Amino acid sequence: MPLFLRQLYWELYRMFARKRTYIGFGIFLAVELVIYTLLTLDRAERGMERWIERVAGGFEHYFSALTLAFLIVTFTMIVLGTIFVSLVTGDIVAKETEDGNLRLLLVRPVSRLRLLVVKFLACQIYATTLFWFVGITALIVGLLERGWGGGMFIWAPELPRVTIFEWGEGMARYFLCIAGFSIVYLPVTGIAFLLSCLKIKPAAATIVTVAVVLADRILSKIPLPIFEDYQHWFITSRMESWLYLLYQDIPWPRVLEAWTWLLGFGLTGFVIGWVIFERRDVKS
Amino acid sequence: MLTVSGLRKRFHRDAPVALDEVSFEVKEGEIYGLLGHNGAGKSTALGILLGMVYPDAGEVIIGGRSVQREREAALRQVGAIFEAPAFYEYLTGWQNLKVLTAYSGGVDRDLMAETIAWVGLEKRIHHRVGTYSHGMRQRLALAQALLPRPRVLILDEPTDGLDPEGIVEFREQLFELRRDLGVTILLSSHLLAEVEQVCDRVAILKAGRKIYEGPCRGLARDGALFRLATDDIEGARRVASELGIGFGAEAGQFLIPETVEPADFVAALVARGLRVREFTRLEATLEDLYLEVSSQSR
Numbered sequence: 323m324p325l326f327l328r329q330l331y332w333e334l335y336r337m338f339a340r341k342r343t344y345i346g347f348g349i350f351l352a353v354e355l356v357i358y359t360l361l362t363l364d365r366a367e368r369g370m371e372r373w374i375e376r377v378a379g380g381f382e383h384y385f386s387a388l389t390l391a392f393l394i395v396t397f398t399m400i401v402l403g404t405i406f407v408s409l410v411t412g413d414i415v416a417k418e419t420e421d422g423n424l425r426l427l428l429v430r431p432v433s434r435l436r437l438l439v440v441k442f443l444a445c446q447i448y449a450t451t452l453f454w455f456v457g458i459t460a461l462i463v464g465l466l467e468r469g470w471g472g473g474m475f476i477w478a479p480e481l482p483r484v485t486i487f488e489w490g491e492g493m494a495r496y497f498l499c500i501a502g503f504s505i506v507y508l509p510v511t512g513i514a515f516l517l518s519c520l521k522i523k524p525a526a527a528t529i530v531t532v533a534v535v536l537a538d539r540i541l542s543k544i545p546l547p548i549f550e551d552y553q554h555w556f557i558t559s560r561m562e563s564w565l566y567l568l569y570q571d572i573p574w575p576r577v578l579e580a581w582t583w584l585l586g587f588g589l590t591g592f593v594i595g596w597v598i599f600e601r602r603d604v605k606s
Numbered sequence: 607m608l609t610v611s612g613l614r615k616r617f618h619r620d621a622p623v624a625l626d627e628v629s630f631e632v633k634e635g636e637i638y639g640l641l642g643h644n645g646a647g648k649s650t651a652l653g654i655l656l657g658m659v660y661p662d663a664g665e666v667i668i669g670g671r672s673v674q675r676e677r678e679a680a681l682r683q684v685g686a687i688f689e690a691p692a693f694y695e696y697l698t699g700w701q702n703l704k705v706l707t708a709y710s711g712g713v714d715r716d717l718m719a720e721t722i723a724w725v726g727l728e729k730r731i732h733h734r735v736g737t738y739s740h741g742m743r744q745r746l747a748l749a750q751a752l753l754p755r756p757r758v759l760i761l762d763e764p765t766d767g768l769d770p771e772g773i774v775e776f777r778e779q780l781f782e783l784r785r786d787l788g789v790t791i792l793l794s795s796h797l798l799a800e801v802e803q804v805c806d807r808v809a810i811l812k813a814g815r816k817i818y819e820g821p822c823r824g825l826a827r828d829g830a831l832f833r834l835a836t837d838d839i840e841g842a843r844r845v846a847s848e849l850g851i852g853f854g855a856e857a858g859q860f861l862i863p864e865t866v867e868p869a870d871f872v873a874a875l876v877a878r879g880l881r882v883r884e885f886t887r888l889e890a891t892l893e894d895l896y897l898e899v900s901s902q903s904r
Contacts (some may be wrong), residue, residue, distance in 0.1 A: 325708075325711055326711065328708050328712055329708045331708075332704055332705045332708045332844040333705070335701070335703075335705070336694055336703075338698055338699060339694075339697055340696055341696065349843050403856070421692050422689065422690060422692030423692050423693070423694060424692070425658065425688050425689055425691075425692065426688075426691060426692065426693070426706055427706065427709055428657075428658055429656050429658070429681065429686040429688050429760075430658070430681065430706065430709035430710045431677075431679070431680075431681040431682040431709070431710060431711075432678065432709040432710075433677070434679060437709070492893040493902065505797060531864075554811055558737070601660075602657065603617065603653065603660060604652045604653070604658040604659070605649065605650070605689070606656060606689050606690075
């Protein structure tokens, strides 16, 4: 196995060997089940029924496993996505520096850049695994509740209109969205990683990242004309780009523009973090 | 094998100097000790040696490679324990070694097993590190430092927290490493007795400055140290002063220069009517040397 892959493998092995990983994944599953329970309460289901009947017709057809899974994933990611990604990435350098693990790694003949690249990539893979875990478990919950087949009914405030897909197309769009989360959450990884490279407590890296994303979200939603011209500068506005994948005709140029921006933002966070870390003395 | 020249380091503008023009050289196959109080600059020096701390000035050359300019090439020859080794508690000893050695290009399974057996951890290597005692962690730390085979071993307080049996065993292991593998060893410690038994030469650091470099057994001082038992120590000190004899760290100790015959000193004491109950030559210990050079540099 090439050396870089071996280093990445053992970094991932280490991350997935932690009990905290499974507690985290368990919490996601618990939140999914809570959201599922809320969505299938009589009152909520009747509301959905009235709405779907009015907009698309055929509640039984469109309130499918995919629709249910989509709602579960969306709400779960809103509640926990940023927090968990910040927690994992905010810890990756700061916690190891604080605990002293990094000292054992840095006495090895490895450059700090390579070490950070391994850790950053491991965080991305870890987050991607989480997104797929959420996506697949939400779909399993949906399938157990509503069975195979039907349509997909999607509405989100950021979408221009209600979108409906049939089963095959809906399934493809669903998994495309799950894959898209990996890029969408890159800025969160970038900010948390940058902060993790500073001489701060790991918890501070996580809290500041969540605070930045939250503040960005609030500012981007303020309905003032002055903010309209600056929408494209808000991280969270760009992060909503995954919803483009649910348009009837996916606006690929807009998707690519947004994802290039997100990728650039995430990598900028990494580069600034690396430059800071490269100049640091590592000593207790 | 390892040359340290002109190291200077101050962590902040307002902070006291951590290292001030520190230079020393460790020859191939030598066991070299770096001594000093807490805060003397030992860990800073080792941090610079390992490329973890950037010096304000100076350079470290290991096996012909500069740590500051070719860090990876220089460290390829080095195994190290820097400050308290912190392993991943939730992984086994074996998994920890795999994670760490992946950053050294990986290690052959047989070499790993052999090293683990050599440090005496083979029975517990597949248990979680969280269940290890302090001594076992130190053994694991030594194992990771030895993988893959280094030419230079840099050890920061390696016997810290070990029980007496552990210290003796560790000492034997260092001798074995030098004898069997020709490893050059640089270790820092504040356990003087331990360093004295292990090291060929030492450097003593104080407030970031090197105040002594040389052998660790009494060759440094000008003269020999004697202990005198008499009823009138003050009188004896007056006689000693007249003969140009110095004093040791304790009241009854006298440092007799080569120009004075010890027998003449005793004769002078007796001539002044002092009763000499005991007059013994003391084998100078590293502790004496340490205290002596420390007090001289005040």
